[in-house]
Amino acid sequence: MSDLTDLRDGMRRFTEARDWSRFHDPKSLILALVGEVGELAELFQWLPADSAAEKAREEPLHTRVEEEISDVLLYLIRLADVLEVDLADAATRKIESSSAKHEPGHEPTRYVLGE
Amino acid sequence: MSDLTDLRDGMRRFTEARDWSRFHDPKSLILALVGEVGELAELFQWLPADSAAEKAREEPLHTRVEEEISDVLLYLIRLADVLEVDLADAATRKIESSSAKHEPGHEPTRYVLGE
């Protein structure tokens, strides 16, 4: 039982029922993803950095945040499906390679522009 | 067995081992997500729209695409964790509400600027 697979299948059914796969080339899906990331960003843009998390855990913001994060996830899942990427597997391997690359005890890359 | 929960836990361990949770406020995580979406967009920007999917299913592009899609997913999972969003549940509900909103047989919204 994989929830990423379930969501992928849900998006497949949604897309096929509407015959929208003709719109789902990668460049279009990335633009749609960018649109949803933009909506997510707008929810947070003017919130003070140090109270943003607290405000976003409470209503009315929490429901909006859930929706926008979900939209980003669903377009990402759809893109992965179109490109034959096994998301769970790829992301698991990415955590492993990042763990090997970033030794504990250091600042995140980019923090001091060091990469 | 939920793979989204597994990935969330993997990101928690990764973050805690490096004491990076102090960097993971929502605005910073969204900027990091935007950075990864940018890297994904760069892979596709100059590809012809009608052969982009095919090219991205083959090497050397496929491995790069897997990595960038994974990076986007992992920051999104981390953001959801910080904001106490149950991603699998929220995304499942979003597919349901979108299915109710967009009746089969219509073009996707925005296609003709109709919203």
Add this chain to the structure above:
Amino acid sequence: MSDLTDLRDGMRRFTEARDWSRFHDPKSLILALVGEVGELAELFQWLPADSAAEKAREEPLHTRVEEEISDVLLYLIRLADVLEVDLADAATRKIESSSAKHEPGHEPTRYVLGE
């Protein structure tokens, strides 16, 4: 007479009249920029690649495109102002350095994943 300077001054007056400079730290402005880029992307996401330009030069899309491109520009100008970047000068130098870097007769970088 510099139009980038005029727009910068217009944004300064707009911001000061509303006492919004307290919201305009760089991370917040970049998130706002991302929001506007998202709105721009949404206008194009489902358009066919080969007729998108033509459709966007005609109404009703053209006016929407003008607005969203302007929003992106205005947040970018505001960000440059906050960070004391002389946009006209920096962008002129960037064209020069890109011209030196990309010899005519080659494909754009990233096109074949070569960077």
Add this chain to the structure above:
Amino acid sequence: MSDLTDLRDGMRRFTEARDWSRFHDPKSLILALVGEVGELAELFQWLPADSAAEKAREEPLHTRVEEEISDVLLYLIRLADVLEVDLADAATRKIESSSAKHEPGHEPTRYVLGE
């Protein structure tokens, strides 16, 4: 003397000398813009919100910021050119319409999710 017109002309010459106008359809240009916005976001993602502006006004960050802001501007100018948008005119009108819409004395929209 318009610097936006000068930059537009510089980008035209750059593009034509390389015969890259065939890559510059709107969807591709927006993806390229997204890539540059992502690079800009990466420079700021882990900086503390309250010292980000100060850090970005000093080297080594300032030069990087100049470059990334310029890249965003140049793709935006190129997109406007392809879509026959007069950027200076459109942005001037946008400041005017925003000034009429947002009466001084109020919080920015989205700040309290009010739009």
